[in-house]
Amino acid sequence: MYISSWSGGKDSCFACYKALKSGYKVTHLANFITKEYKRVSFHGTEAGLIKIHSELSGIPLYQKETTPDNYENEFKEAVRSIIKNNPSSSPFAKVGLRGLSNRIKGMVFGDIYLDEHRHWVERVCKDLGLEAVEPLWEKNTEELLKDFINTGFAAVVVAGQAKFIDKEWIGKTVDLKFMEYLKKRGDVDICGEKGEYHTFVTGGPLFKGRIEITEKEVIEKNGYWFLDIKGYRIIR
Numbered sequence: 001m002y003i004s005s006w007s008g009g010k011d012s013c014f015a016c017y018k019a020l021k022s023g024y025k026v027t028h029l030a031n032f033i034t035k036e037y038k039r040v041s042f043h044g045t046e047a048g049l050i051k052i053h054s055e056l057s058g059i060p061l062y063q064k065e066t067t068p069d070n071y072e073n074e075f076k077e078a079v080r081s082i083i084k085n086n087p088s089s090s091p092f093a094k095v096g097l098r099g100l101s102n103r104i105k106g107m108v109f110g111d112i113y114l115d116e117h118r119h120w121v122e123r124v125c126k127d128l129g130l131e132a133v134e135p136l137w138e139k140n141t142e143e144l145l146k147d148f149i150n151t152g153f154a155a156v157v158v159a160g161q162a163k164f165i166d167k168e169w170i171g172k173t174v175d176l177k178f179m180e181y182l183k184k185r186g187d188v189d190i191c192g193e194k195g196e197y198h199t200f201v202t203g204g205p206l207f208k209g210r211i212e213i214t215e216k217e218v219i220e221k222n223g224y225w226f227l228d229i230k231g232y233r234i235i236r
Contacts, residue, residue, distance in 0.1 A: 002133065003028045003082055004108040005121075006061070008045045008053055009199045010155045010174060011110030011136060011191065014148050016059075017206050018135035019108045026108060028060050028082050029053070032075065035065040043198040044159050044226040049211070052234060056207035072124065079107070079128055106131030112193045113138060141191040145179060153204030156213065158227040160197040162220065164188045170218045170225045174199055200229075209236035 004016040006029040020026055031050045033040055038047045047063060054061035064078035083104050107125055111117045111134055118134060125132040136144060148155075155174040157165070164187065172178060182188045188196045203210030215231030 001025050001027045001086070001102065001104045002106050002108055003030050003062075003079065003104060003130075004059070005110070006031045006050070006053070007040055007043055007110075007198075008050050008201060009043055009110075009158075010145075010148055010153065010201055011112065011193075013053075013110075013153065013155075013201045013204070013206060014144075014151075015108050015110035015135045017151070017153075017204075019133055020206075022135065024108065024133065026059060027086070027104070028062055029057070030078055030082065030107070031061060031063045032066045032071075032078070033063060035067050038065070041066070042159060042195065043200065044228070045200050046229065049200065049229065049232070052211060053201070053207070056209045056211075056234070058208065076124065076128060079130070083128075104130070106133050108133045108135065110134075110136055112136050112141060112144065112191055114193060141189055141193060142179070142183075145174070145190050146176075149175060151205060153201060153206075154210065155199040155201045156227065157197055158200045158229075160225045161195070162223050162225055164196040165225060167218060167220075167225055169197075171213075171216050171227045200227075209234055211235075 002024045004026045006012050016026055033047045039045060051061060062078060062082050064074060066074040086104055107130055109121050122132045157169050157172055160170055182190050211232050212235055213229055213232050217228045217230060219226050219228055
């Protein structure tokens, strides 16, 4: 049994999907929102939209408010809470052979190549007695994004650093046209691995339905563009 770290964006979603396809049993999504704004950090996605992901995927969600100064401790608190409330899940518990299949063994993350990110999740998971699973690690980012699209997932750009991403692309679909735009720029990682842009997944094979955005507004804050999703509907 595994927890999937979930931002609502393409990489965490695709990592979860790849883990499931590889035989990992993902039983929980762990999502972290800011205490101040109740939105996913850097993505700006409202907490309620993440709950819809849980509903459409059928995977239970644990959502935790965090603060910049205490993020690691709050992250660990959330994971420990999931473990505590899951039967036979404690990695430190003495359980029989049957219990071994019913406990949480690790967490799934969507990192691709940043060593500092991997080192952090491996250290934190070690502290928690869990395995860190990285299904996307060291994959070619262009091929990875093509794979995400060709597998049938849909996502929109919800945030971007203004120095990297033009305003007109905020709210647009992540597709081959968007990839060509990024390639022509030359200064942006195709998957936005360095935080150049962030996405929100609206549908795909992990979900029993899709989210259609009906009302939106692009806003600027501290050198970033954000998509404020004001209206949406669920299509099943």
